[in-house]
Amino acid sequence: MPTAIEICNVHKTFRKKVRALRGVSMRVDHGQIFCLLGPNGAGKSTLVKILMTVIHASRISGTMLGRPIGHKATLRRVGYLPEHHRFPIFMTAEQALHFYGALSGMRRRARRRRIDAMLDLVGMTGWRKHRVGTFSKGMQQRIGIAQALLHDPELLLLDEPTDGVDPIGRREIRDLLVQLRDEGRTILINSHILSELETICDQLAVVVKGRVSLEGTVDELTSGRRRWVVAYEGAGPEWIEEETRKDGRLTQVMLPGADAAEVQPIIDRIRQAGCTITAVSEVRESLEDLFMRALVLAGEDEGSTPGAAKGEDA
């Protein structure tokens, strides 16, 4: 699969003291939704800003859409929604979109056409002549998404895209992201709300204290930790006694196994013991579990504090 972003050994030290990134390497495939996870201050936003040339890396090698990182003309093919973005409050929604579209090199006619479409897409058509300063946080976020999509980018970098958006809006944004992915665009999302990413995430990387602790596709990362829950009625065999959880008459047993075939012999043995199987369901590791596992791998599970590392490597 072709890569949208491939970066290797990214370092960023602020004021020779704060080591925000300490050798981050990762690969984002084309046409995927890539989730960048990590605790506060892990360096996620710094990494995204480096990709968008807002921050200079101390050291970096890699490409974005086939061109070296920092290549300005490539940014015409990239849409970006920064965290806590602020639009000029005196501009109307339409004026703001014209401004950002023009900065991306769009001609007036193209801008007009796309602004209509984007305002419609984010449900803000009725607000086009209103000043951005009068908008709620959620409405500003919608305009933010519209400006990121305005120049029809191949790659989207979204930093906390659902920040301040109501539950209905969040769902709309999720559906929109899936639609954009299905159209062949690549989306990199930086978010804290793991439950929102759960259903749409294809690839992920967990950044902890400036390093990638865990990276891969969701399937790759969760396959080794797949579980099966077998629920049955009746007194189970003694050999699984200690592993069961009883809930009234219903008993459940958690069985490890990458695929269904692996657990069939155990189900047979439960049945042979006179029990009735009432349900068998697959349990995948959640993003939250993955996130916590990444923290454990990075040695940051207990007593960790948010923020970038200071000084030299420990």
Next chain:
Amino acid sequence: MSIWIAILAILRESWLTLRAEKLFKVVLGLNVLVIVAYMSIGFDDTGVSLFFGLTHVESEFVQSGSPLSRTLYLGIYSAFIINLWLAWAASILALISTSSIFPSFLREGAVELVMSRPTRRVTIFFVKYVGGLLFVMIQVGIFTLGAFLAAGWRIDVWDPAIFLAIPLVTLFYSYLFCVDVLVGVITRSTLTALLATLLFWFGTFGIHTADDLLSANLRRMEESVSRAENRLEELASERDVATAEGETSEAADAAHWMTGPQEEIEALNNALGQLRPWQTTIEAIRFVIPETKRTLALLHRSLERNMEVSLTDLMTGAAFQDEDEPPRQPDDDEIVQRKIIERDNEIPAWRIIGKSLIFEAAVLGLALWIFQRRDY
């Protein structure tokens, strides 16, 4: 092509920013008021009328069609309206309005939206800078158009040199605005940028005034020394002649009178010795700072070419003197003033502007360097 689309977008954003500023409208309103007041000055066969004829001042010199009326009208424009209103009051208001341009652009959340575009930082920086100067260009543009029409209507002078105020006042303002931008880029604080610029401006004004006064006084003192030395030579010559002719009492008188100039020369030389190191220091400082005062004075210099009577003569009263009257003796202040003008007129315009632009380029270069390297 896309670079021009981006440049026009940034300029338009600057225009919208300015238009959104209440102060922009206030300054524009005040400018219109000042120019209407200027237009209200008229001349007739008996003197000067003010406020469209509400008040009348009789004068035998300043009347309709007289050279003095032209000097007075253009002089009011260059010496008062430009030098006082545009260069001080309107500039302070403009600085208050434009000081926020860079700090608000560099605010977290706003800067990322612009810096993440294909447009290079250097382009963004310079277009933003020019956008800030737009404030002054637009204001002075409207203002000078009014002044041009007023001069044509009131004194029948259609002098395009009036429009020189647009580049000159903008240049003057740019010397200050570059400092504002530098401090704004470093601190990202509107208030700090504004205060630092005002401090720089007043400091510059202080240095220029001190240098002008010191230089003029030094010139005056040097001339006094020269006069005293001539007088001393004359007395020495009288004494020598008297001694040769054996007129001892006259020789003694001449020798006696020589002590006066000698003491004067000694006192003046002492004072000059004390003041020269100060002048050297002040001149050295002035060498590196922009020529705010002299840049604006270029407008006056240009307008004066078309005046039959100089503004200085008008203001000192020399212009009102009859030819058959004995020549008037200028007082010390007038001598100093004339020497300052004389000295300034000796400096070519390219040197005044060039030196100031070098300062501006250095300050902007530093600001750009920081702007380019900074992480946002």
